[in-house]
Amino acid sequence: MPSITASAFTSALSQAANGVSVVTTSHDNMEAGLTVSSMCSVCADPALLLVCVNLDNEFCALADQSGRFAVNILPSHCMELAIVFAGLGEHPEQSRFETGAWTTLSTGAPILSNALVALDCEVDSSLAKGTHRIFFGKVVDVRTTSGEPLLYTDRRFAVVEPVPL
Ligand SMILES: Cc1cc2nc3c(=O)[nH]c(=O)nc-3n(C[C@H](O)[C@H](O)[C@H](O)COP(=O)(O)O)c2cc1C
Numbered sequence: 001m002p003s004i005t006a007s008a009f010t011s012a013l014s015q016a017a018n019g020v021s022v023v024t025t026s027h028d029n030m031e032a033g034l035t036v037s038s039m040c041s042v043c044a045d046p047a048l049l050l051v052c053v054n055l056d057n058e059f060c061a062l063a064d065q066s067g068r069f070a071v072n073i074l075p076s077h078c079m080e081l082a083i084v085f086a087g088l089g090e091h092p093e094q095s096r097f098e099t100g101a102w103t104t105l106s107t108g109a110p111i112l113s114n115a116l117v118a119l120d121c122e123v124d125s126s127l128a129k130g131t132h133r134i135f136f137g138k139v140v141d142v143r144t145t146s147g148e149p150l151l152y153t154d155r156r157f158a159v160v161e162p163v164p165l
Pocket of ligand 1: 033038053056058152
């Protein structure tokens with residue numbers, strides 16, 4: 001069976017529209033976080049979600065050690081934060097958390113104060129696949145607000161434009 005190239009794969013999937021989250025963890029006074037579009041729900045009972053993180057990212061080792069992480073779903077006005085946590089801005093990696101206001105919920109993982117939704121998770125399990133690790137998170141706490149989500153499609157950020165019915 002023929003296979004496709006990585007660039008054909010990423011180019012095809014770039015056409016999908018995804019929400020944008022910053023996934024964070026902390027352990028022993030160290031914090032790690034990155035912008036992701038891979039977060040999705042696994043099942044509601046038990047409340048499980050997943051996120052795929054590149055094996056090179058320091059998040060992987062820190063989440064292993066702490067056994068916790070948080071998914072901060074970004075509102076549409078947080079594009080700058082998404083850029084910082086994707087390593088695309090001028091900010092050095094160590095100072096990412098100087099952008100935004102941070103708090104904690106139950107597990108102690110960093111929660112963005114103005115996240116559209118914050119999902120506080122214990123690491124349930126993880127699975128390495130190719131270049132990435134899939135982290136399954138058991139959601140132990142949640143904080144929701146109202147507003148519009150930030151989206152990513154066609155390799156750029158976008159906002160929701162509701163379609164009148
Ligand atoms: C919109 C968007 C979505 C992203 N989604 C993911 C993702 O799901 N998983 C991932 O590992 N990296 C993802 N990235 C890339 C990471 O954010 C980026 O590689 C990481 O922040 C670099 O971190 P480092 O400088 O700590 O290595 C995404 C980037 C952007 C802009």
